[in-house]
Amino acid sequence: MSKSMKSALLLLGPLLAFLMLAYVFPFLGILRWSFTLPELGLGNYSDALTDPLVLSVFWRTLRVCVIVTVVSVASAYVITLLWVRGGPVQRLVMELCILIPFWISVLTRAFGWLALLSNRGLINTWLQGIGLTSDPLTMVRNEFGVVVGMAHFLIPFAVFPLASAMRNLDERVLLAARGMGAGRQRVFWTVFLPMTAPGILGAALIVFVFALGFFVTPAILGGGRSVMVAELVYLRIFQSPNWGLGAAISVILMIGVAFLMGALMKAVRPGEKS
């Protein structure tokens, strides 16, 4: 064996072997489940694509993910704007508002929303205390709670691509627009916003892809009522077992995400062929 072959095996081998064993082969096993349980054939896929319950979960997932993406990217845009282009104090405050939630676990954050939104939570206690409502408003165990919780989780992830787009922007173009008499509003809408469009697209794709496979927040804030795809997989594996169907839904999800990742690569590096 040549020397470079030996060092390749030594360096690249361990991680690749580990991932093949613990990830790639088991995924092939899932693929096999989807075609063979309970019987050989495409039954699980035709079930997944025709069963009204599964379809309604797919539609709900898409709808929630689109809303979450729009809310997260728009919110992230304004805080990134201040973080990148604000004065020193604004920068510091925004940085803390982005970093602290980012490092706090998803469970704690979902619980925080329960503490705020549930029937005996802060908002309902306060509303009833001042006599504005007599019955608690239902804000969790429905799609509203899921959207709020997911947007809260995903905003920091949208900040990073937006920040890099805003940092790489050529300041002179903005100065030229100002110099030629465009007002602040006009500079923002016709120059700044279009120039950060690749960052917006990147952020939207990242948030959307993350949101699609999201399990914990919807399960806690949806309370089993507004089930999304990831939770459906869990239910089909552990609660009303239909392993073949659960596997087929996972494979469909994986394919969808692969397409979106391909789009993301193109959006980030439009010049290169993938």
Added chain:
Amino acid sequence: MKPTRPGLVAVVLAALVAVFLLMPLLAVIPVSFTPKRFLSVPEDVWSLRHYQSLIDEPEWARAAGLSVLIGLASAALATALAFLFSLGIWMLRPRYAGALMGLALLPMVAPPVVSALTLYFFLITLGQVNDFVAYDSVPGVILAHMVMISPFAVVLITVSLAQIDRRIDLAARVMGAGLFTRIFRVILPNIKFGVLTAFLLTFVLSWEEIGVTIFITSVDVATLPRLMWMGLRDNIDPAIAAVSVVLIVIVTAVILTRTAVQVARSRRGEG
């Protein structure tokens, strides 16, 4: 001419988003002092009973200890594997580097639930031939966490490798250094900060991992997030609020300290 600062509308909107981001973290604090046994806001009496129960009930300390153990083991192993792999890509520049990198990063980009199901399959299959590494076992959780966190270590170490000058490795090689010397005496000292960061990040990721852990454990292995998850699903246990406050205080303290150090440093740099 100075760059334009964001206008009033942007400041107001950003302040609203900032409130949105911090609100749930602050909301946990009053709830943790409720005297009742269910999620509620304390009215007249504020109680420390839920903090007391964190100390009295041994399962919380046991879960935190287990999470630290699993975090240290999986972060150390994942960082070591990622270190060798990233070095291999950097030093050897193999022909299919892009594809190999894609494979290494796969668990990071795949939907978490697909990874969770895949690792569940992996562990029940292994469990059929041995009892040590199996579903609902500590070694099983360590392996599963390694899969999930190693891509992040690969990214961080690759980024810090990209910043070193290849000529120092070339010089070492020309002067007859073997692979071992080149790695541990020439390259590692230059990227030790990146490797340390990778270890810390992967530790944190394992410490708070829940999506995969739900699929691969049932009753025997209760990490801290797993225990919190059980307390959140059925009847919401206010002890979760007390745990959350502790976790939020730790994270906030670390980030504020780091920021204060940075601010002090930049002041000194200007002065």
